[in-house]
Amino acid sequence: MSYPILSTVIFLPIVGAIFIFLIKRTSETLIKWTALLLSLLTFALSLPLFTDFDKTTAGMQFRETADWIPAWGIKYALGVDGISVLFVLLSTLLAILCVTISWNSIKLKTKEFYAALLLIEGSMIGVFCSLDLFLFYIFWEAMLIPMYLLIGIWGGPNRIYAAIKFFLFTLVGSVLMLVGIIVLYLNTGRSFDILQMMATNYPYDLQVILFWAFFAAFAVKVPMFPVHTWLPDAHTEAPTAGSVILAGILIKMGAYGFLRFNMPILPEATKAMAPAMMVLSVIAIIYGAVICLGQTDLKRLIAYSSVSHMGFVTLGLFALNMQGLQGGILQMINHGVVTGALFLSVGVIYDRTHTRQIADYGGAASVLPVYAAFFMVFTLASIGLPATNGFIGEFLIILGGFTASKVLGTLSATGIILGAAYMLWLYQRVFFMEVNPKLQGYKDMDMREILTLVPLLILVFWIGVYPNTFLSFMDASVQNLINRVNTAGQPQTAQHIIEVIK
Amino acid sequence: MGADDLLALLPLLVIAAASVVVMLAVAFYRKHMLTVQLTLGGLAIAFISLFAVASVVPRKVTPLIIMDSYALFYMGLIFAASFVVTILSYGYIEGREGRQDEYYILLLLATLGSAVLVSSNHFASFFLGLQILSISLYVLIAYFRVSELGNEAGIKYLILAASSASFLLFGMALVYAQLGTMEFSLIAQRSTAADMRSALLLAGLILITVGAGFKLAVAPFHMWTPDVYEGAPAPVSAFIATVSKGAMLALLLRYFTLVDIRTFGPLFPVFTAIAIASMFTGNLLALFQDNIKRILAYSSIAHLGYMLVAFLASGALAVAAVSYYLIAYFVAILGAFGVITLMSGKVKDADTLDEFRGLAGRRPWLSGIFTAMLLSLAGIPLTAGFIGKFYIVTAGVGSALWLLVLVLAVNSAISLVYYLRIVAALYARSLAEEAVAAPHLSLAGGIVMAVLTLLLVWLGVYPSPFIRMLQTTVARLI
Secondary structure, three states, rough: OOOOOHHHHHHHHHHHHHHHHOOOOOOHHHHHHHHHHHHHHHHHHHHHHHHHOOOOOOEEEEEEEEEEEHHHHHHHHHHOOOOHHHHHHHHHHHHHHHHHOOOOOOOOOOOHHOOOOHHHHHHHHHHHHEOEEEHHHHHHOOOOHHHHOOOOOOOOOHHHHHHHHHHHHHHHHHHHHHHHHHHHHOOOOOEEHHHHOOOOOOHHHHHHHHHHHHHHHHHOOOOOHOOHHHHHHHHOOOOOHHHHHHHHHHHHHHHHHHHHHHHHHHHHHHHHHHHHHHHHHHHHHHHHHHHHHOOHHHHHHHHHHHHHHHHHHHHHHHHHOOHHHHHHHHHHHHHHHHHHHHHHHHHHHHHHHHOOOOOOOOOHHHHHHHHHHHHHHHHHHHOOOOOOOHHHHHHHHHHHHHHHHHHHHHHHHHHHHHHHHHHHHHHHHOOOOOOOOOHOOOOOOOOHHHHHHHHHHHHHHHHHHHHHHHHHHEEEEEEEEHHHHHOOOHHHHHHHHHHOOO | HHHHHHHHHHHHHHHHHHHHHHHHHHHHOOOHOOOOOHHHHHHHHHHHHHHHHHHOOOOOOOOEEOOOOHHHHHHHHHHHHHHHEEEEEEEEOOOOOOOHHHHHHHHHHHHHHHHHHHHEEEHHHHHHHHHHHHHHHHHOOOOOOOHHHHHHHHHHHHHHHHHHHHHHHHHHHHEEEEEEOEHHHHHHHHHHHHOOOOHHHHHHHHHHHHHHHHHHOOOOOOOOHHHHHHHHHHHHHHHHHHHHHHHHHHHHHHHHHHHHHHOOOHHHHHHHHHHHHHHHHHHHOOOOOEEEEHHHHHHHHHHHHHHHHHHOOHHHHHHHHHHHHHHHHHHHHHHHHHHHHHHOOOOOOOOHHHHHOOHHHHHHHHHHHHHHHHHHHHHOOOOOHHHHHHHHHHHHHOOOHHHHHHHHHOOOOHHHHHHHHHHHHOOOOOOOOOOOOOOOOOOOHHHHHHHHHHHHEEEEEOOOHHHHHHHHHHHHOO
C-alpha cells in the first residue's frame, strides 16, 4: 500500500465534486462520465481495504494521524477496524450505483446533482473512518447539507417539507451530541482521541448523561421508534439515488455510532440502558411492519420497512452478545444492500411510469419479466428467506435477542412474519393480478439498469450462502467490544431490570 | 501627554483626521470615487497603525482611554468591518438620488465612536464614544430621505437610543454617587468591597445594563432592531449589526472581566434571563418573517444571546470564545448583508424572500456565497460559525452553565428552520426567470464577497492561526 488509502477514498470524491462544479453546465455527458469514473476509481482505490485487512487484530488499521488544531488537541486521525471497514466498502460500491441509476432520470441541474452525490460519499466515508471525535462530528454534519439539497432540489412534490424535516430532526440530535462531545472532551483531559476515550473509565452518572446525549443523535439517524417520523417523508420525496444513500448508508451511521461510541466509551451506561433500547427496538420492528401493511405508496412502504429492519439491527446490537452484535452489523450491511436494491428497483419503474402508487401497478410481471425476477430476489432477501443474506442476519439477531431476553426475542420474530406478509402482498399487487392497462408498452430493463442491480444481486447470495467472508472481518473487533462492555462495572439496578425482563 | 501617549492614540487620531480630510475634500471637490478612496485610505492607515501601536501597549492614556492588545484587536476588527462596509456602500450609493459623499464622513465618525468604546476605561469615554456612534447612526439610517421606511427607522432609532442613553447616564450617576469614581478599574476594585454593595450601586449597574442592552439589541430591548434593519440602507444595517454591537459587547466584556459577574448578586441571573430571552425571542420571531433583512435582524438578536452564554461563563476561555464568535459573526453578517447590497436595485433594497427565489439559477456564485454565510450563521461545520459555536459551548460547559448550554442547543436547531427557508428559496425553481433584473455586479463588490467567503471557510476549517492570535491578544485581558 503506497498511498494513504483512507484519505484518498474520502477526499477523491470531495475534490472530484469541486472539479465537476467547474465543468460547463451544458456538457452533461462529460459531467456524468466524470462522476462515474470518479466513483469507480474511488471504489477501486478502496479495494485494498478488503484484501489487505488484517482480520486477526481488533485494533485500528490503515491509520493516519496529523495535527489539525493543536490549541484544542484536535487531530486529523483516521483508521478502520473490523466494524467500520465493511461500511466504507459498501459506501464506495453504492455510490457507483447511485450514479448509474440517475443517468437518465436527473435532467435538472445535473452538475449540482453529481457534485452533491460525491460530496455525500466523501463525508459518509469520513464518518466511518474518523478516530477523532471532532473530525467525526464535522463529517457527520457536513453530509447534511448536500443531502438536504439532494432531497430539496431533486425530490418529489413535497420535497421542501421533507428536506427541512430531515435536516431539523437530525440537527436537534446532533446539537445535543455536540454538547455531549464537549463534555466528554473536557473529561478526557481536553482530548478528542476516540481510542483514548475507549480506554478511559468515566463515572457512571456521567456515562448515563452522555449516553442520552449521543442517543439523541444516533437514534434519530437509525431511526429508532419515537423519532423515526422524518424517514418516511425523506425517503419518499428523495430522488432514487437519495433514497439509496439514505437507506444504504446514512441510517447505518446511527447504528454505527452506537457501536463506535456508546458501547466502548460508555460501557456501564450501555449495559444499564440495553433493556430499554431493546424494548424500543422491538416496538420499532412490530410498529414499522404493521404500518407497512397499510401503505399505498411504494417508496413509503419500503421506507417503513426500513424502520422495522433497523429495529432488528438495534435489537441485535443491544443484545450485547456475540451473535446479536455480529448479526446486527451484518444486518446493517444486508439492509444497505437489499433496501438499496429495492429503492433502485422502484427507481427503475418510476422512471417509466412516474407514479409511486401501488394501485397504478398490477401484472407487471408479464410486461417486465426480467425486472420482476430481480425484484423477486430482493423481496425474498428482505423477508429473510434462507440462502439470501437477510436470513443470516435476522437469524443471528433473533438468536442473540433470545439469549438476552426470551420475551423480546419471541416478539421480534413476529416481525419476520409480518415482513413476509407486507412484502409478498406488495409483490402480488405490483407484479401479479390483472395487467394494469397503464403499464402496457413499457420496455423491460436495459443493460445499464441490469448492471446496476447485478452487483447487489451477487452480494445477496454471497452473504446468504457464505457469510463467513464478511463475518470474519468483524470477529476480532466484536469480541473486543464485548469484552470491553462486560468488564465494565455492573450497576445493580440495571442488572435487576434485566432479570425482571427475563 | 508624551510622544508615546500620542503614538498610542494613533489609530483614533488617524480615523478622526480621516473624517476631517473627507469633509474638507467634499467641501471643495465633490466626487464619489475620490471620497470613497479617501475613506478607504483612512481606514487602511488606521488599521496599519495598529501594528505600530502594538509596541507601546498596554498603556493608559489619560484616565479615559486604555490602549491594550485587547483594544487593538477589536479596533482591527472594527476597521476591517468598516472597510468592507465602505466598499459595499460605494456600489450601493452610486447612481442613487441625493448627495452621496457625506455618508462616508458619518461612517468614519461612527467607526471612531466604536473605536473609542472598545478602548474606553472610563464612563466619560464610554458615553462619548457611544454618542459619537449613535448620532452618526441616526443620520446614516435615514440617509436616503426619499425612503419612507428609512425615515421611520431613523426616528425610531433616534427616540429609543436617546432614551436608552438617559438610562445609561442615570446609571452612571448612581454608580458614581456610590463609589466616587468613573474609572472602570477603580469601580471594579471598590465594588468588590462588601460594604459598597448597596442597592444604589446595583440599581446603577442595572440601568447601565439597560442602556447597553439597547445597543446590543438583546431581549427585551430589541424592539427597534427589525424595523431599523429593514428601513436602513443595507450597508448601514450591516454596520449596525456588526461594528456597533461588537464595540458595545467588547466594552461590556472588558468591564465584566474586571468584576466577576458571578459574584455580583442579581446581575448574573439578570444576564442569564436576558441571554435566554434573546435566544428564544430572536429565533422564534425570525420564523415568521418574509423579509430577509428582518430575518437577519432577529437572527442577530439570537446571536447576541449566544455570545452572552460565553460572556457569562467568564474566564480567559470565555473572552477568547466571544471574540472568535464575534469574528465569525462579523464575517457572516457582512457577507449576508453584502449579498443583499449587491442584489439591491437603485430604488429599493432586495430584501423579500421572493426576490431571492431561484437566485441559484441566475447567479450561482452569489447564491453559493449567500448559502455559505447562512450556514455559518446556523453553525454548520466547515464554516466559521461552527467553530465559534463550538468555542462558546466549550466555555459554557467548562463553567457548568447547563441551562444556558441546553437552551443554546435547542435554539441552534430552531434557527436552522429560517436559515434553511432562505436556502430553499435560493435553490427553488424560479417562478419567473426574468422577473427581477439582476443588477450588474461590481468588481470590488465581487472581490469583497470572495474574500469574506474564503475567510469564512478558513476560519471554519483551519482556525489554529486565529486561535493563537486570540490567545496572544484578547486573552491577555485576564
